[in-house]
Amino acid sequence: MRMHSLVIFASGAGSNAAAIIDWCRTSGMARVSLIVCNKPGAGVIDIAAREGIPVLMIEKGSLQQPETIDAIRAHQPSLVILAGYLWKIPATLTDAFPGRIVNIHPSLLPAYGGKGMYGGNVHTAVIAAREHESGITIHYVNEHYDEGDIIVQARCPVTSNDTPATLAARIHRLEHFFFPRTIEFLLMGL
Numbered sequence: 001m002r003m004h005s006l007v008i009f010a011s012g013a014g015s016n017a018a019a020i021i022d023w024c025r026t027s028g029m030a031r032v033s034l035i036v037c038n039k040p041g042a043g044v045i046d047i048a049a050r051e052g053i054p055v056l057m058i059e060k061g062s063l064q065q066p067e068t069i070d071a072i073r074a075h076q077p078s079l080v081i082l083a084g085y086l087w088k089i090p091a092t093l094t095d096a097f098p099g100r101i102v103n104i105h106p107s108l109l110p111a112y113g114g115k116g117m118y119g120g121n122v123h124t125a126v127i128a129a130r131e132h133e134s135g136i137t138i139h140y141v142n143e144h145y146d147e148g149d150i151i152v153q154a155r156c157p158v159t160s161n162d163t164p165a166t167l168a169a170r171i172h173r174l175e176h177f178f179f180p181r182t183i184e185f186l187l188m189g190l
Ligand code: GRF
Pocket: 010, 011, 012, 013, 014, 015, 016, 017, 083, 084, 085, 104, 105, 106, 119, 172, 175
């Protein structure tokens, strides 16, 4: 069986990155060869250090530079995974890895997607609208953020006493279950 390489873009706590790293260990199908991060001090950097995974720190505009794309390409990723990466992905990256970039979003897109809709903002808006359900969307990334083809959606209830924090915790559980399994499914087709 071929060992796939994954490059993860993450700039937050990194709990999804950790779930993917754990899945790599148990499945033996893939390894995370690089983590790309734009936020100094982000939790995901500590996770990478603990796991011995190199981190490429980037700044605004870095992804426009051929050296940055080459540094990512050097890892020959089967998939580039966005797990809590907030900046817009430029055409330089989507052109370099066509059909190979996958994002996770904490709502049932197209609902609660687009500009400003990330993290707690999404859950606050879902609760304010008195939705009875929310969920996650795993989708391909094209040059229009949050608009690429949907691969998988999973749903969960929103209860009348949910806060953004309780809903976020439920959504994270969905993410940690479905993101590694969706990656596994995609890799089986590559
Ligand atoms: C997740 O909720 C994901 O849907 C969103 O950013 C969050 C990242 O959380 N894109 P973590 O850093 O993986 O814990």
